[in-house]
Amino acid sequence: MTQLAASHLNQETTASANQITPDRARRGETKPRSTAKGDLPQAVLDRYLIERDLRGRPERFYRDHRTPDPAFRDQGRRLTTDRPYPDTIADMLKVAQHRGWTRLKVDGDDTFRREVWIHARAMGLEVKGYRPRQRDRQAAGLPASRLPLEERLRMASAVVRSLIPDPEAQRRLLDHVAASADRFRGRTGERTSRDRFHQR
Template sequence: MSEENSIAQAPRAAERDASQEPATQAAFSIPDNLAKRYEIRAVEGRSEAERRVGMFTPGNAQTPALEISNERIVANRDDRETVENLVKLAQHNGWEGISVDGSPDFRKAVWQAAARSGLEVNGYEPSFAEREAVERQRREEAERERKDAERLRKDDMAEKDGEAEKLVEAAEIAIEAAGPNALSEFLASKDRTRAAERESEKLADLFLAGTQEQRQAEPRLANALEAEAEMRRHLEAAFEGDGQRIEAVSQEGRQMISDVLRRGLDVSVREPTPVRQIEPVQTNQMER
């Protein structure tokens, strides 16, 4: 076992089988937040194979806090921030598990940080109490994240409510400036508009779903029923008694009439445009 405090990518379950080739480690990637936290530069070794990428903390240009080689990440410090950033590096590069070497305190710290992030760790066997403590921390962190999300949601709602109150206040000021009866007239106008919309909805539903007797009894549907009858006559002539096609197109036409009524408009009847019969082109004419 190496004397260095370090971690390596733990083999996946499939790779533990001797018949499986181990996966090739891709080049390491450093997340942006860590690249801003550290000074990144090469650390020369005795040979090209020993060359590493060093991550130096501000004020310490001699010894990197973390060193990245082709296979391992070495930690020259064992404080909590360094250990957590070590695990973040592994997680950012897609590691599903960690094999840890080093002092007992370092291996325990790596296990704690990795367990909170959902990574498996080889090289440290935690006690039952340690597992319980980490699980409790994960629950507490999840609860904090939930509360933070809820607080942000409430703040957003409060901001939107504040904007709505400002709009209402501006509208009231404008109405007050317009005259003493402006507010009541404005509210009455809105009530009339809503009532007209409801009546249009009822009329459209009656045309589409009412019985023939109910539809005939409503004088406001006179033009719509006349348009429906004219459409039916036109379809019967166009489709020459094909009942299935007539019914299908008739349903679409009735829906269109209903949509017009729903918008509060009336339906007018006009003569249909005559359909010009297109004579088939003779084959010999095309050949010429």
């Protein structure tokens, strides 16, 4: 192997930490899943200029002939990219969905993981490797994961009343929780309702 070929091979395997892989857990999956390099939907094949590996399988996908680096790489069990462009991520996820990857593991920089999570969840795919914020859930079109604050306060009140027998200690603790909730509501613009919290 020439020095240039060895250098290129090393660059291909270590160039990008931004990657999507199928999650190893297969609970609830009924369709077979593919990790075959080159197993791509025709729409993705038609969109890119392709460099093939030594066996003739599509491996590197370029946006145009002037771009020195591929938009993404297909390594069979792993799809990688150097840059977190939303359209590239969407195409990588189309490949993952085409291959039957319903549960994904994402690695890489925060921007990449966030974009993958938003796009994948909007497509109905599960993702490990990123903890979404509330606005990420909204961007993916998902409902809020938390119960409304009032409901959480009612639950906290019931727990405090059942675990702490001293009424004075209950009152102090519930006052502290209510004050914290009021500060939170002030930041988010919600109406305060300390009186409702102390009822029951």
